[in-house]
Amino acid sequence: MYGYIIRRLWQMIPTLLGVILLVFLLFNWVGGDPAYVLAGKISSAEQIENIRRQLGVDQPYYVQLWIFVKQVLTADFGASWSTNEPVSHIMTTRLGPSLTVLIPYLILSTLVAMGLALAVAYVRGSLTDRAVMIVCTVGLSISILVYIIVFQYVFAYKLGWFPVQGWSDSFGQNLVVYGSLPIIILLVVSIAPDLRLFRTFVLDEINHDYVRTARAKGVSENRIMWVHVLRNASIPIITHVMAQVPGLLIGAFLVERFFSIPGIGREVILAVERSDFPVIKAITVYVAVATMVFTLLADLMYKAVDPRVQLK
Amino acid sequence: MSLRASRRKLPGSPRSSRRNASRVMRSALCAATLLALAVCVEVVAADMNKVVRHVFPAAEEGFDPAAAHDLYSGTVEQAIFETLLTYDYLARPSKLVPLAAQSLPEVSDGGRSYTFRVRPGIYFSPDAAFKGKKRELVAEDYAFSLKRLVDPKIRSPWAWLLEGKIIGLDELAAAAKKSGKFDYDARLPGLEVVDRYTLRIRLKQPDYDLSYVLAHEPTSAVAREVVETYADVGGRVMANPVGTGPYRLANWIRSSKIFLEANPEYRGFTWNFKAGSDPEDARIVAEMKGKMMPQVGRVEISIMEEDQSRLLAFQNGELDLMNLEGPLAPMVMNGASLSGEMRKKGVKLSRFVDPELSYHYWNMTDPVVGGLSKEKIALRRAMAMAYDVDEEIRIVRNGQAIEAQYPIPPGVVGNDPAYRSSVKHDATSANALLDRFGYKKGPDGWRTLPDGKPLVLRYASRPDSLGRQQDEMWKKALDSISIRMEVQKDKFTELLKLEKQCRLQMRTASWIADYPDGDNFMQLLYSKNIFQSNNACATIPEYDKLYEQSIRIPAGPERDRLYHEMARIIETYAPWRLGISRYRNMLIQPRVLGYKKHPILHSEWQYIDVDTTGKGG
């Protein structure tokens, strides 16, 4: 077990190197030059040169790459070019709000989609099943932007059930008052694709022999679905959900912007707009590491759910 | 320069200022116990229960006047720090008045020497950097703060405000670049601290805009102790603003929330501004006159990037003040006034044309569109004539803009509202002009260059929805004169880089006044500013000659005459096609009293009051 974890961590090194290389290639090499923006409205070539020197972008590429590698190794990405805020501070302060929304969302969406998937799979082939699937497909074809705009307008403004936007210092208030509408929107958006996916996972399981065995034992259909099938179907579901987590940190940017949630996604877009490379690079590397760690976690959770899995 | 302070001498001795902290707390007591009114007026200022909730549409960078360069950081800086000069709250066009200075500067030596006297008895808000001592604002602080703008380590985006102006300053910066260490202790002939409160600035050549520069928030006073305590590796103090202004930073959640509270050390002032010609002014004066300022104890600023969020939050009463950006205008505006629904709610509107100009420029060094030969001029003029500014205002700007007739927008000294441009939308003439100069149509219907080579225009724009609309506007314009167009899409940072290197062909740029003087706009085509602010990379000898004349004389009819001719040169040689100036529409909740958006000042919180009786809703 520990040997396995160590080996998996060891295997992350080449991937991380690849990420570093790709990120470096994309941002340092071809990513543009923010010196002109930082220089202000009126700037001389000399000032530009000065700024480039201050930022270190006038160095040869291999030196810049080496600096980047060192930054990754020491987990110290320096400070934002435009605000001078230490990148570590950006990460620590923006992560909380992001997670305040994402964790409840992930838990709820997984539970809801899983429950619905089992229900729909139970009546597979029926009119209900087809209708739900078609509604899901239609729901899928609508952009998240439309959901956000409409929900914010209707539920927050017209009906006044939620604040239009906002964020506070209190975790409870954030979760209950400010976070609920964003969570609901994310839920509504993700239910359709998740339900479709989870349904196929469940259908995959329903055709297995052990279901027939359970039936032959006289186990009720409900119990078959909720005990026998669910446990098996949860294996691919775990992978799917775990793989989603790191991407969501950034993917939730639209919600964060519309509801003024000071999260990571919003920070990334801001950094991209500002060409704030230290922040972009740091977040990319952190998310990449998170992706790898979550993949490992998913595999470890596999082990918990599926005794067949041998961690070697 | 006959501007005088319109503000009464501020009340309160240094002693009473010192007790300002207790004053804030006493305000409630005042109201509750109904102490003698006079006492209250004398001491009561900021009421911590009075909160103004403001919104920014984009994130702030930080609050170092020398380092931050976005509008929103500047807005907060203006509330925390003080410049030597500022603008009168109500006077239009904008009028300079002293702020930390006792009076407007004495200008001597034909505009080469400026002497300021800093008002004694102004104190920085308490901070650990002062080690428990009260810290008075002195002339040296301004000398220090101005030097910071050119410190290479800080890489201030505002260096250009002072570059090439103050005797000895550029040399000091150059030395710092070499040695790697900026000598703040150096005595400069151009920045002479005559005594504790007197600062004399000597210029290399006459400059009538220096007063404006010293009203611009990058030149605010910061304390050297604070910088030395908090500076990061870049010598910047983004997160610990300590100033002498009416507010101080109470809490800051970066790029999300900024909380300001009244500065207990602030000396305060009595509201006494004169109404201008605007009929609204009378109401404002009635609401505010005689009040001890600042009234508002707390300012809460939220950052909301999305238009819809801002507007809904405002309509929901979650915001007190909000700048209405173009695309949203039709939702709450009916032409120039608020919609009935908003008026019914009692929402007020502060509206005027921003001191801003958008212009379409051609790169004058570009082989296709640049140059001063007749056929190139004809090409540019044809394109200029093909562009329909009226349609842009109607469709793209939703009517919230005016056509720019003159390179200097309204609200800026030098603007001539009567001036009419000779460039009109006229595709027929544009076509005729191109025909005349041999831009023949090829077999595919597109025009070629006179030498028969293909003619393709490259229009650069940002990847946002406004950029897309500009693309469409120009596409239509160039289609109407059968010139083929391509769009060059790039991130703003990249466009800016190419622009500064004169590598774009054509783009729509805009310029917002840093200070309300025409020179800020007219310098944009001066050939010495190529690679800096001369985006068109234009070298037009006639223009240069006139410009050089214009900077040697103060604002006035003589300069206006030169500006007229320069405007006509812009039309004639067509390095630019003038675009528009936008309206600024500030929405104000009924509970906010005395608010009027100032065209140059960014923040007005210190001049307004909030009705806490609840009748405003």
Place this chain on the structure above:
Amino acid sequence: MEPLLSVRNLRVNFRLDEHTTFEAVKGISFDIPKNATVALVGESGSGKSVTSLSMLGLLPKENASVLPGSEIIYGGRNLAALDQTELRELRGADISMIFQEPMTSLNPVFTVGFQLTESLRLHLGLGPGAARKRAIELLAEVGIPDPEFKINAYPSQMSGGQQQRVMIAIAIACEPKLLIADEPTTALDVTIQKQILDLVAELQKKHQMSVLFITHDLAVVGDIADYLVVMRNGEIREQGPARTVFETPRDPYTKALLQCRPRLDRRPVRLPVIEDFMNGGGHTMNLAERKRGLAGSDPIILDVKNLGKNFYSREGLFGRRKFEAVKNVSFKLPKGKTLGLVGESGSGKTTVGLTLMRLHEASSGEALFEGKDILAMSPREFMDYKRRIQIIFQNPYASLNPRMIIGQILTEPMQIHGIGASAQERTELAFELLQKVGLPEVSFYKYPHEFSGGQRQRIAIARCLTLKPDILICDESVSALDVSVQAQVLNLLQDLQDEYHLSYIFISHDLAVVKYMSDEIMVMNQGAIVEIANSDDIYRHPRESYTRKLLSAIPKGWHHGA
């Protein structure tokens, strides 16, 4: 005596698509007496499994329906007319069932104990403690060693035989009156098969229950069946007491089933095939004995020396674990003869074949083909020899590319090896071969999915023949086929060997088939050779205990009276 369960006029329909239905069971009737074992025998597609599933209402409800009029009478009730709730009370309690694949039939993510106690708690209402206690008893009863420990094991931590024992434990947990065993031993090795059969027989007696034993292999039920029901194409061909049916079969199909299977005691020149019985029953079979066995003078075509094959799996940070699949195997293959290769799963017999084909890279040893080591050749050199050693795989459904028509499948190897001067010539050759393996010419234009398993195996054989090989490796080539088809393919292989003097390496777990086909037999266990000898000798005088164990496990068919 009143039967435990009577099936009357059972008809089951399958819906294939919106317009087509297929009648899988066509109105059958039979009884299951109390305290008896009834064997339901039939080849694939006979409807035997459908019959058993319909008894418990386990047919897939999407596309299968028991037609009205069908009756399955149990305890005075018609099971075919009960609703699911009522059926559920019977399932596992009165009637229980075990299936062919114990591996997939057990839920992989729950412990054996959980799955066992689930039944107990459901039907007997036992509390957790009591259920657990009873479960341990049950595990002990079905012969799981160390049941207190194994009750917490997951199915994947058990062997196939143990898994099937667990299935049986679950099935008998609630003392059912009827145990339906649907091919419970087909997926198991021959030695395990015997153990399971013995267990079922023992439990049947002990619990005084009835067993419905479903199988395709008559030999399997010879020992245990009291009654036989023989099905074909949804109909019952013959039923009656086991003795009667085995000894005096009336139906030609039953006769064919009994005769087609190779037997240990006889080796006819040609095996009887089903047509011999079905078409008028004219017994024109050549029942003459075929001579098998090696003469020392046979020229050797392939000489394998010290063949070894290792597989590696990752372990630890950098380590890898070696698994020796084939250890030091040496044998000689004479020209025109058959070497039989027998062993249980995991014995390495298939690996030997694949390694000789160089489908696996050998780890050690050499294989001299006409004196040249084919294992050491470069791929280019080997190309010429590749043609001469061909292989026929086990699964006829997997070994033909489903996206190619038979014509492409047959002409492709010729094209690759430049056999036949033109496309025209190759096509003609393909037609010829089709004819040789007994398929009509029109097969050329069809896709594999249109053929039955036996036909596909013929195509696979034809594909090998296109290359005119010297050696043919038959890797379990008839194991997946029904008995009647198996005989046809075996006959075909015999004929081809006679005609072309092919040398066969005949790999199978079915000792009867191997014996029938082979001149020499090599027994393998855990990657190594146990014994190698002339085929008749090895059956008569096995030297090694493993060989004896293997031989004793072979189902003997009906021998009570024989």
Place this chain on the structure above:
Amino acid sequence: MPFDKPQHVISPSLWALAWKRLVASRVAMVSLGIVAAFLMLIALSASGLIAKDWARETGVNYAPPSFLGEDIEQAGQPAAPGGPISASDKPTELPIQDPLADAIADIRGEKKAPGSEAPSGESQTVDPLADVMADIRAKGTQATVAETRASTLPFGADKWGRDVLKKTIKGSETSIFVGLAAAFVATLLGTVFGAVAGYYGRWLDDFFNWFYSVFTAIPYLLLILAVAAVLQQKGTLTIILILGLTGWTGTFRLIRGEYLKHKGREYVQAADAIGASNGRRMFVHIFPNVSHVVLVQLSIYTVAFIKAEVILSFLGFGVPVDVVSWGSMLNEAQNELILGKWWQLAAAGTAMALLVTAFSLFTDELRDALDPKLK
């Protein structure tokens, strides 16, 4: 391979059987019908038979759909900028001296240059085109006949007065083409990488797996933005490349898995046994057997990329200005919605929802038909 027997003798292949299953499904046929209708539409528009003149401004700005009737408020209101400018529109008179005036006047054989009546010598401003302009103005004053613009259009007009219906048709062409082409690129890359990695295994597999993990570790949004920045060229091709170059990972994983699985299958071993080369086994033998996965991936990607084009447009990396797509229309429509001009959003949104829904449903059915195990 040449077979001299007539084609009809060849019996139904697996493809034909799958097609039969597909035909049997009503949902599949209806959605296929819708998709086919769209494809027909874009074929017509691509060949220039319809919607060729989508860019022509045939209606008034924001002309409402005909079924709503004319927008009286809009028609009556000249949408005044509302500026306080009241002076005449005549250009401010300024002294202008034209040094070329004489020369050009000579050529034209007359003596007239506007502005020459301002003889003040103090002026330095020179208009080198003064005479030409004057000439043009003199001649070209005949008012150009303004096109009459319809006050309503069948489906309304956009802000410039272009027919929304035509825009939608033309937009469909772009969006579907982008979706299909990008899906093709992504699937091709994913398939080739996946096939090579899965088939050859060993270091090639390690390499592509590494490549895959690196690509998937980087957040998709950042990847798109970065690739967009790299491929600075404008145009539809860029969008296709952005989507294609970043989207291959899903197919890669699937196809690699399929190749791993199939490589061990007996028919592939049989092919090996008859001496088929690696390339032949990969492409002639295995590929047709995994091609249904590829096909399903292709259609999943098409849907995904049609939607992604909208997001790309939102991020500003959409189609060029002389091209219209659903993404560009939806983006325009966001601002229009605030003005209450909902028809462009409705038209583009409906067209897209319809196609995407039909395509997705068809994909589901296709998957079921090709792989009947599931379900």
